Amino acid sequence: MATVTHGPLQAAVDSSVANKLTNPKVQLLLKRIGLQYQRTDEIILSEVAVASESVVRIPVGEELLLSLSVDKIALSEVFAFKSAEDAQLGLMGLLELLDFPIEVDLEQRRAEGWFISEDRHFLLTWPEELSSETAPAQVIINGQSSVISSQSLRSESDDLYIDADILSDWFGIGMEFDFVDLTLKLHPETPLPVQRRWARKNRKSSTRSTYSNIAVLPWRESTYQAYSHPLVDVQLYGSTSNNGLVGGYSVLGSQDLAYLNAEYYMGGNDADIISDLRLKLTKESTKADLLGPLRATQYQLGDITPVNAGIGNTGGLSRGGRFSNYDIGRVVDHDKINLNGDIQPGWDIELYRNGLFIASQLSLKNGRYEFNDIELLFGDNQFEMIFYGPQGQVETKSKQVFVNSNALTSKESNYGVSVTEVGKSLFGISGLGKVGHQGWLVSGLYQQGVTDWLSFSLGHASMLAKDGDDKQSYSLGSNMSLFDNLLLQASYEIEPDAVQQGLFSARTRIGDHSLGLRYNWRQTNLPDNILQDSETNQYDLNLSGRLFADSALPLSYQTNWNHFLSNTGTRRDSVTQQVTFNSYGMLVNNKLSWYQSVSQLDENERITGNLRLQRSFGRVSTRFSAGYRLSPESELTILSLDSYIPITSQLQSELSLDFFPITDKYNTELGLTWHEEKYSLNSNINYDDDGDWSIAVNYRFSFGYEPITSQFFTSRHSLANQGSMMVRVFEDENANGVFDEGEPIVEGAKVKGLQSHRQALSNENGVAMLQGMQNNLTTDIVLDRDSFDDPFLLPAIPGISITPRKGSIEVMDFPVVTASELEGTVYVKNAMGTEKPAAYVTVNLVDDNDKLIATAETEFDGYYLFTDLLPGHYRASIDSSYISRKKLHGADELELSFKASGDIINGADFTLDQIQFAKGYVVNLGDFHSLDILKTYWGIVRRNPDNVLTYEAFYVFNEANEKYMLNVAFYKESVQAQNSCQSLAAAGLYCNVEAFEFEL
Template sequence: MKRLLFCLLMFATGAPVAAEKNYQAVFASLKKMQQQLQQLKASERESADSQATAPDLNKKMNGEGIPVGELLFFSAYLKHTYLGEVLAVKSQQGIWVDLLSFSETVEFVIDVNGNTGIAKGWFINPENTFVLDTTKMTITVKGRTFSIAQEQLHVDQQDIFVASTLLEQVFDLTMAVDYSTLELYINSDARLPIEARLARQKRELSQTARYSEPTLPWKESPYQAVSSPMADIQISMTADDQQSSAGYSILGANDLAYLNAEYYFAGRDGDLLTDSRLTFSREDLNSELLGPLAANRIEFGDVLATQIGNRFNSNYARGAKVTNKPLFKPVNTNQVNIIGNIQPGWDVELYQNGVLINQLLSLNDGRYIFENVDLLYGANNFELIFYGPQGQVERKTEQYLIDGTSLSAGESFYEFSITEQGHQLFNQSNYYVENPGWLFSGRYDTALTDNISVYGGIAGLKSEYKDDTQNLAIGSNVSLFDRLLINLDYEQNNEDESELEFTARGQIAEQALRFRASERERLINRQSSQQSMSSSSNYEFNISGEVFQNQYGRLNYQNNAYYTDIDSRYDSLKLENIMNYAYSGFSFNHRLSWQKDSRLDDSTLLGNVRLQGRFGQVFSRFSLDYSMSPHHSIQSYEAQFNRSLTSQLQGELTLRNSLIDDVKSAEIGLNWQSDRFSLNSNLNYDSEDRWRVGLFSRFSLGYASQGTGIFSSKRSLARSGTLMAHVYLDANNNGIKDESEHGIAGVKVKGVQNYRQAVTDENGIALLTSMPANRTTDIVIDPDSFPDPFLIAANDGFSVTPRAGFIEYIDIALNNSSEVEGVVYVEQDENMKVQPFANISLIDKTGKKVSQTQAAYDGYYLFTDLRPGEYKAVIDDEYKDKKSLKDNQHVTLNLSAGGEVVVGADLVLKPKQVKDGYIAKLGQFSSLAILKTYLYLVKKPLSDLAILDPFYIKKSDKEFVLSAAFSETQSDELTQVCSVLKSYKLNCDVEPYTVSY
């Protein structure tokens, strides 16, 4: 390192490394470096000062490009002071701010209860009362109640997010958002509680923290032989005018044999297993699975076969799959398959960049699959909205940014699978595959450059009943000028069936464009001896984007054109327009589709209209299907109304009219939800005197082997992580919970980054559920919740990475705290005199500073809330240098686990001795590192003068003096020393100096 630094210095002075050393030039370079460092630090201070004031939002990034629904962490500032991190979600008009993290940051006394949907308390002073009721969509401030709009509120499970503009109005604040640096600036004419407390304590908060990243030691969550099971369960009973039936579904997960086991079982009376899946998997972020294969995910059981080309096989089959593709990173940038687990009977809508592009109704196999969804150039923001059979509404977002090939030069990924199509681990009645047999599939992707990647895939099926088939797929992805992405894909099988596809995507004026052309050869009359081929040509053009987004709402569109020619005998043309307008919590979606088929005489023009939003306290959805050609008619319409009757009871009414078959129907439902489960009922009756009644229950069960046993929740446990913390008093400070040590009730345990929290019960156990999987978070305990003020956490905490369907067990130790007090003295002429305002630090046995305080005017100092252990109390060097004092007596402490008050830990100083004289000064430096570097470079001439003993004098933290020698008199010897050093072209001056020691 020193050699490298010397070479850099020689380069800076323009001298060859091997040439004679020009020490004068070296010294000048170092001085220049000093000045540049000082200028840089000054610039940083000016930048920090400028950032401490609220920026002009018109000059800052306005959040464009951040998808709606994206989770954001803002660093909050109040008048020059960094407060902490605030959780928020990007909205259409700005951000929704998490009420819990915001109130804790500004220290408002507001209790947020996500279970009841109610937040209440007061802010600034107790007379400013505050109540937010998410079920009634009302806010009460200082006794005055007013309604809030749907777009001003965002509820994500137990988290309540409020629009920043509404917080400004309610709390009389001004807030400015800087999306480019993720900073939130808060200002208030009134003095906020946090501001008053900081003024009282006169402490300087760190302004270097930028983002809330986990910082505590990470606690691994290794796979186990058997872990506690977690399952989401749905039970249903239905009856109609024809028959009655009962059914169930179980979606669960837990560790088994050091693997993660995911399972789904569903059945009904008369057929106990109508659908099932069982998959074992293991993931490794470091890609260290299976030795030389360096896999990061393996799975076996019921798996999906590897997709080698554009066609997706959505059938689960028993087998195994291995890949080293990075987790959560898409390799195919042309299309995506959006897949997930869901309970039966739910509807799912898929929105792409705000436009409804597809929906799945009344799913019954425990999953949703949107196959081969085209990815546009630029941002692809998908929103999935789930509608339960009893009126539940849930949301999920996924984002894909497509601006290149997704692979960097040299990257290569593989995936292969072996599956037995037509068979699962548990065969069931409704499982059928047209061509069963053993299927091997493999695909390999590699990047030739940062802009060009290629892939190849092969699949072979050993059929049980038909001829064997082999498929080959090859393709490439090319990125041109960072503006155009081209995909070329080719597939062929051993029956001469083939498909060639060309896709080009780009973006102009923030509008996404896509063109696709394909040629297909398909075998027809497979079962006949006269087999023949059919050719088809397909062309597609798509343009989509945002028309506007402002105070009047947001308008998105998507235009599609499809043309197909089959065997040059007949063709079809389809034109489609989709528009979505959203404003103030309301959404209006319209789809218009025109199609002309040469085999038909008339063209068709069909449309669909959807309107949803909240009218007062009623959430409503309206839909209408109509035809403009060949006949003008309304085909069907539907209206749904959902209203909360109490905090736990909701009512729903649905009216439908199908004019095609002339059937009208009405359905009413009552839904009751508690913290542990939901119970739902509905009654349907139509114009043909048909009726149907249903009763449904949905809940999640978990088993805590080290805690409370079986527990339940209305929120999913199988798709999220769970943490069970046992808080106890570690009486002997051995870090292990002994049988005689009891749990502490009433202690609040928090997940810092995922904003989950729970309070320990009478056994000292806290259960944090619905923790987002694979998101690392710090786990800490709130000292203000301790029942005994003399308790203290045994350590700073830790961080965990929750796994879906897994319960992490941890013990959190508390200790009895200790106090240390004493007086700082100065010994002068054998007399002891108190020394006021000394800065004192407490150092543990590892050398870490654990606490700091300042002595009072009478020399008295006090340390509180100390953990058991060995410590040393020291006075800061800067204070001693400033007062020309030095240590005369050290204080060491050994604090016990039982807690104690140590009195008389006095610190004694004495004045430094002073000697006047002269030094041979080599230079003055603002950095000790540069001084030492300079000393190393000039050691040759100094070593030639054997009588010299170089030393440096610290005048302040930014001022260091390097001296070659010291003498009590201005002797000829010092003058001679400088003369010799000057012959080496080094600076040297004899100066008077007072040395203290």
């Protein structure tokens, strides 16, 4: 059936409460709600009076309003009538909620369409009078016809009500009624459209949560400044002992200087006012637009780490410069990694990978930690560094590196170049190298991806030695990824007439277990009279993973085997086994090592181990460790116990005991730490059995400058090594997005950095300070609306994303406004002029740019509501698909405007007129894909001398088959159309008769 629709748009706005209350549909709604509460009260009273009564007695024929749900998805309410078995449900209301494209025509007593899938055709017809004496209703589903007793149906002015068990059989949906809570739960055999939509939505949500570390809000670039106020960490210390009085300080800072980031460290003591001084200037860009044609992403000047251009170890800090185009924040070497940084002196650091101890650095004196050339396993590498401060602080820093392919993709390349004076610092105050290793070092490394599974590298280093001969080295390497589960590496390095060495490694993963094999060969050209190892071979095998991962006692393990052999007969073998499990609040770690060395001079073998236990008992945290030796003799070497005991929320105590069984010596230390928000103060007393004692005091704080309030601030947390952000939250009274003098600030608002996992509350100045944000990790900055004291306030913008930098304080003004609301009712008016509420109608709200802002669906009484609307101009309209599907005249759009102070607009009603049709039959002369072809065909027919046509033709576009229908002769009755078609057929024209309706 083709339909021609036309007509003017209409809108009606009824803001009179009195008119609404006199509306019969509103009165019916109030009656229904009253009956529902009345029934609930009756049920409760009935249950109290007769405890054994298990069935709610609702009279047959009573009108019900049931809450419909499927898979915990609340759909809406559906009207029903109580039946003897359960209930009769409204067909139109149910189909709307299930989203089945079945059209119900109450006037024609016909429902037709499909459900679940297009091959499940549905057709229902029923008689005008529903009684036992009239003909039964008939339903055809997938070509199978059946009849339904008219007593199973109930015809009302608003819907056709059908027994629930019949609907259940038709659509394959189990129904579970609860007449106490007035609910209806659906249990479909095949997932419903609404279930599929929710599943798709959940899949998208899962995807988003999987990639929750990716910021999605508009990004604001952090630009370098000529000068920015510094972020500085300060530590002061002093101690007295039976050996005298000592004291010192250290300063660690970071800021923008000359459009670069400056990091500096200075330390001194009572003997040397400046014993160490370092400076590094850095500039980074994710756009690779630094240094002109070099397209670098980073360059550094000052005290830097040189580029490792070969197989050897990475060098330490030296003065010079370096530049590269490595992606910022990306690991460019999938074989090994460097983890280093600046820190205040006196800290202990432990490094773990996948929960297993790797290395430690104790009581750092130079304000820097360096874990260089840490091998990467195939698969997941979860690194965690635990920092133990001299004042009892415990901090952690983590980094994840996942290795399962080449670091470079096809045709991708990168490079790094450095020029350094080895063994010298920028200011020459602290020596960084060893005597005999000083000089100028120029090193560079170039890597090129050939395919996604093959890459190669070229390296060169030139050492201009201060003393001795200059040295040159060249390296060639290749990486290969095979079968998505095997990484191969081969490297060769040569120093002409001096040294050559090679490296081969293979890494793979089997289930939860990583396996790595490494072979290193080195040959040195030495005079014949020097008895040294001129050729060495070294083999390493590493196996690590997890056992019983799904049990209550998951076990992490790592086994290392090393074999070293030289041409002089020197052989060294070692096996290290480490096992860790963390369960029931206890961490247990045991490391057992066997070592054997055989040379021409001696032979040595030993077995040593270390056991570590960590457990918290209420508020007390304890750490116990025991060092032991099993060979050549079995004995304990050291026993240690550390206890952290919080006394108050600000005062903490630490007690450490060390006992050395071999020498029968002990050492004790008691520490007290006072934590304030702006500083921390620590004192400790140390005593041993030799009578040596010491008393020390440490004072630590950090400070910076607030650009918004023009005030200095202090904190006990480190600021220099990470980024910070200041956010001012204010009420944007004029909706211009800018803080203007006199606009109210918002105190107590929670500001969140989502990916950096930081949050802070705005203070009395409306300013929230996010500290300790991870460098180069882009994070979304948002407001938590639940933290507002005023529930009607909402953020005026979703937020922004930033990429924090060391020494940089990002500043943002975050506007909030008062939310506006829009509410109204949608009515449908029939040909008699009677209005009734329209349920489940989609109302759209768009802005000035025609962007869809929100949608709302009317309730069973036609009511719709939009909340949390921002200031601006909007247009509200009825969704066009509903108007087309229901064959209605559209209503005019409503022009709306909301202020920043918040508006509530009610009575924004729509009245939709039903389209009136003249129904009959037409003689169809054919369907055409093209309108031009239709007109050409009609011209030929009209010019035919034997033409018997006496009526004007018209055409209609049929949206169902996307064809143009050529029609003539509109008749009220089918017989008339058939007679005309027979006359045309006799004249040699093809035709057929089709039902048709004209819009009036």
